[in-house]
Amino acid sequence: MSLDLEISIAFDRYDRHFPFFDGTVKAPAGLRYRALQVGQSDQLRDGTRRHERMIHDKAFDVAEFSMSTYLMAINRGLPITGVPIFPRRLFSASCMFVRADSDIEHPRDLKGRRVGLSSFQTTLSLLAKGDLKFEYDIGWEEVKWLLTTDEKVKFTPKPGVVIDRVAKGTDLGDLLARGEIDAIFMPHPPHSVMKGHVKTRRLFRDTQAEEKRYFDKVGYWPIMHVLAMSTELAEREPALPAALFDMFGQAHHISEEYFDDPNWSRLPGGRHLYEQSRAMFGDPWKNGFKANRGNLERFIQYSHDQSLIGERYDPERLFIPSTLDS
Numbered sequence: 001m002s003l004d005l006e007i008s009i010a011f012d013r014y015d016r017h018f019p020f021f022d023g024t025v026k027a028p029a030g031l032r033y034r035a036l037q038v039g040q041s042d043q044l045r046d047g048t049r050r051h052e053r054m055i056h057d058k059a060f061d062v063a064e065f066s067m068s069t070y071l072m073a074i075n076r077g078l079p080i081t082g083v084p085i086f087p088r089r090l091f092s093a094s095c096m097f098v099r100a101d102s103d104i105e106h107p108r109d110l111k112g113r114r115v116g117l118s119s120f121q122t123t124l125s126l127l128a129k130g131d132l133k134f135e136y137d138i139g140w141e142e143v144k145w146l147l148t149t150d151e152k153v154k155f156t157p158k159p160g161v162v163i164d165r166v167a168k169g170t171d172l173g174d175l176l177a178r179g180e181i182d183a184i185f186m187p188h189p190p191h192s193v194m195k196g197h198v199k200t201r202r203l204f205r206d207t208q209a210e211e212k213r214y215f216d217k218v219g220y221w222p223i224m225h226v227l228a229m230s231t232e233l234a235e236r237e238p239a240l241p242a243a244l245f246d247m248f249g250q251a252h253h254i255s256e257e258y259f260d261d262p263n264w265s266r267l268p269g270g271r272h273l274y275e276q277s278r279a280m281f282g283d284p285w286k287n288g289f290k291a292n293r294g295n296l297e298r299f300i301q302y303s304h305d306q307s308l309i310g311e312r313y314d315p316e317r318l319f320i321p322s323t324l325d326s
Contacts, residue, residue: 003030003239010038010050011064011087019254028243041188052152055080058230064088065228067299068123072153074318075309079231083241083323084289085248088225090187091211092128096203097184097193099176104183104203107136113182114144116172119151120163121308123224128185130302146181148172158307173198212280220295221284234320241323252285288326289319
């Protein structure tokens, strides 16, 4: 099947996407693309609120999209689908912050405590809450949750779960400093935390060791985002999924080669960190359905357990059928 179209692709400015922004990714014959730098919580060159604009406004043809919101959209039959390309991954352990002087040494110590999140359904929130229960032996229902942003897809929380909201503009770092909350689980902590104005530490004192343990046990780096498009576009352009696999495969190869230059990164030890990461995790950026099925199954389990979706459906339901052999 051939292509004859131009598409917009909205994603963040990660190093693995540089080859799109500088044009070194070559589209297959008949396909033209516009690479848009669109953030989610941060304003980038081409805007912000990428997920909301994709699902509510159909602002882009293809977009990097929240895995958690995607699971909810598929469960509700919304007109969105995707290909098993995963532009963002995070361990929950890296995103759990407590005060520097906190007595919290293990997730079990969070029982009955107050924890700040972005939204309840943010993918990192979904992962962290699920990991509390299924990895760290503390039910997420036993924690009190404080949210800063609105949900992208409406849902009914599980009965008895304590969920509160802060006023718009509230800095969770300030609440943490004053002892009004006990921890923050966020992929982008407040600037007060990241800039060191509020003295914090990660909950796990040896976070890298915990991430390695987790990776060795489950066999993957947890997915955060998926590549999504409208169902109408997927049906109208059946050759597009294969083209996207080809383009993101090019970007992966090109961005890997950046580290051949030991001074490519602004970090003095960039090449050493790259080699260390390779030794610990191999290549954790595997796209395709088969290599990620277990990862997806766990997210579906977590989403159902947290009442975000109404059934534990098969992960095959998530993607365009032609991509399931990938």
